[in-house]
Every structure is written in structure tokens, then in C-alpha cells.
Amino acid sequence: MRKGPIWLVILVALAEFSTQQQVGLWVSGLGKVRAVPDIAVVDVGVEAQATTVSQAMDMARTAMNQVMAALSGHGVASQDIQTRYFNISPVRRWDERRNISEVIGYRVTNSVTAKIRNIKDAQRVGRIIDAVAEAGGDLTRIGSLRFTIEDPKPFQAQARAKAIQDALAKAQQMTEAAGVELGKLIYITEVGTGMLTPRPIYFKEVTPAPPEEPTPFSPGEEEITVSVRMVFDIA
Incomplete structure (x- = not known):
């Protein structure tokens, strides 16, 4: 069988290669919108330790019921409270004399994530945090507090x-600088969306000392970003 000239094979290969390359004018765009958060999300719970599981459970149950009552009493709806973590674990101590690890008690941890709405009242979040700390007493643990936007879609559209x-x-x-005319749009896609939020506030322990003024918190602002990619013909 006769084969075509080598130069023809090369031209065909180059043509096929060129059709696979990006053609036209490719550009990307970035849009940013800043908005004030409308909800606060707090991780709150209790941690109790005793010599027996039963004692630790009783302590944790009593404290957690008081924490839940404080949340409910300050207008946090039941559907906005979700159990996040529950754990019962032994507390161990290393015995140097016998060279063994021995169980000296048990620790019960129970925590929930709660959404706090209507935060236009600048002191509302502080009042709830203070009430929770007072209700749970020394067993109160607050993991973190963060502010966010519940429905970012309108801001993403902007x-x-x-x-x-x-x-x-x-x-x-680019077309003006290159001395060509911008043709029709042939491709557009959204590359990604994002929401830059302030770092959450973390708490190790809470000392329940009710202040005259609520603990201050500020929601600040969030930055919503959207990236797009567009391809145009070059006329």
C-alpha cells in the first residue's frame, strides 16, 4: 500500500493539533460583595467529671437541661438547636509506682450547635452567651462563636x-489594545464562589460571672466572591 508524502502527514497532524487548542479570547472576571451577617452560630455544651459514670451523667444532664432552658428562654427555637457531640470516656492517671494507667473517674461531654437569629440587636448574642454561662455554671463549655449569612444567594447573584x-x-x-474587534460570546462558565468569613471566636472555659453589661460581640462583614470565565470570538 502506498503512503502519502511525509509533509502531508505532518500538515494533517498540525491541523488536528491546532483544532484542539484554545481559540478566541479567553478572559476571567471576579466579583465581590460585602454583607453583614444575619445569624450567629455557637457551639455550646457541658463537661462533667465524677468517680462513676452515673454521677457524671447526672451532673451533665442537670447542667445541659439548664443550658437548653437558657437558650430557649432567650428565643432560640428548638429547630435551631442540634446535638453536635456526646461522649462518655474514662479519666486515667499514670501510677508511677505500679507502672500502670488506672481509671480514676469518668468524663461526660454533651454539646450542641445553636443558631442565634435577629442579631441586629447588637447585645442579643452577648446576653445569650452570658445566660448560657450562668446556667451551666462551671460545667459550661463554649467551643466557638461565628457569624455568617444564612442565605447568601442574593449576594452571590450581585x-x-x-x-x-x-x-x-x-x-x-484587550481587543482595543490588540487592535482587533470583540466578537460574539461563545462560552461562559462560573469558576467558583466563596465567602470569606472572620475567624471564629474560640473559648476554652467560661467563668459564669454575670456582668452589668452583656459580653460584647461584633458580627463585622463577610465578603462574597464569584469568579467567571468567558470566551469570545475575535472579529
């Missing part, structure tokens, strides 16, 4: 529109 405008402006600038 950021998306800004991202598209950013990409269009880049495309126009």
Missing part, C-alpha cells in the same frame, strides 16, 4: 453580575 462586568471590561480592553 457578585456574579460584577464578575461578568469585570470579564467584559477586560475583554474590551
Whole structure:
């Protein structure tokens, strides 16, 4: 069987290769919107230690019931409270004389995640945290407190529109600088969305000393970002 000239084979290969490459004008756009959080999310619970499981359970149960009552009494709905962690574990101590680890008691940990709404009242979060700390006493443990936006979709839509405008402006600038005309849009995709939030506030232990003024907290702002990629023909 006769084969074609080698130069023809090379040309065909180059043509196939070129069709696989990116063609047209590719640009990316970034849109940002800042918004004030509308909910606070707090991880709160109790930790009790005693010589027996039964004693530790009783202590934790009593304290947790008081914590739940404090949350409910300050308007936190039951559907906004979810058990996050429950654990019963032995407490051990190393006996140097006998060279063994011995059980000296038991620890019970019970924690929930609670959503605090209506935080336009700047002192509402502080009042709830203080009430929880007082209700649980020395057994109270607060893991973290963070502010967020429950439904970011409207802000994402605004950021998306800004991202598209950013990409269009880049495309126009590039074609003008290159001395060509911007053709029709042939491809567009959303690369990703994000929400930059302040770092959560972590607590190791809470000392229940009711202040005259609630513990101060500030929700600050969150930054919602959307990235897009667009491809245009070059006329």
C-alpha cells in the first residue's frame, strides 16, 4: 500500500493539533460583595467529671437541661438547636509506682450547635452567651462563636453580575489594545464562589460571672466572591 508524502502527514497532524487548542479570547472576571451577617452560630455544651459514670451523667444532664432552658428562654427555637457531640470516656492517671494507667473517674461531654437569629440587636448574642454561662455554671463549655449569612444567594447573584462586568471590561480592553474587534460570546462558565468569613471566636472555659453589661460581640462583614470565565470570538 502506498503512503502519502511525509509533509502531508505532518500538515494533517498540525491541523488536528491546532483544532484542539484554545481559540478566541479567553478572559476571567471576579466579583465581590460585602454583607453583614444575619445569624450567629455557637457551639455550646457541658463537661462533667465524677468517680462513676452515673454521677457524671447526672451532673451533665442537670447542667445541659439548664443550658437548653437558657437558650430557649432567650428565643432560640428548638429547630435551631442540634446535638453536635456526646461522649462518655474514662479519666486515667499514670501510677508511677505500679507502672500502670488506672481509671480514676469518668468524663461526660454533651454539646450542641445553636443558631442565634435577629442579631441586629447588637447585645442579643452577648446576653445569650452570658445566660448560657450562668446556667451551666462551671460545667459550661463554649467551643466557638461565628457569624455568617444564612442565605447568601442574593449576594452571590450581585457578585456574579460584577464578575461578568469585570470579564467584559477586560475583554474590551484587550481587543482595543490588540487592535482587533470583540466578537460574539461563545462560552461562559462560573469558576467558583466563596465567602470569606472572620475567624471564629474560640473559648476554652467560661467563668459564669454575670456582668452589668452583656459580653460584647461584633458580627463585622463577610465578603462574597464569584469568579467567571468567558470566551469570545475575535472579529
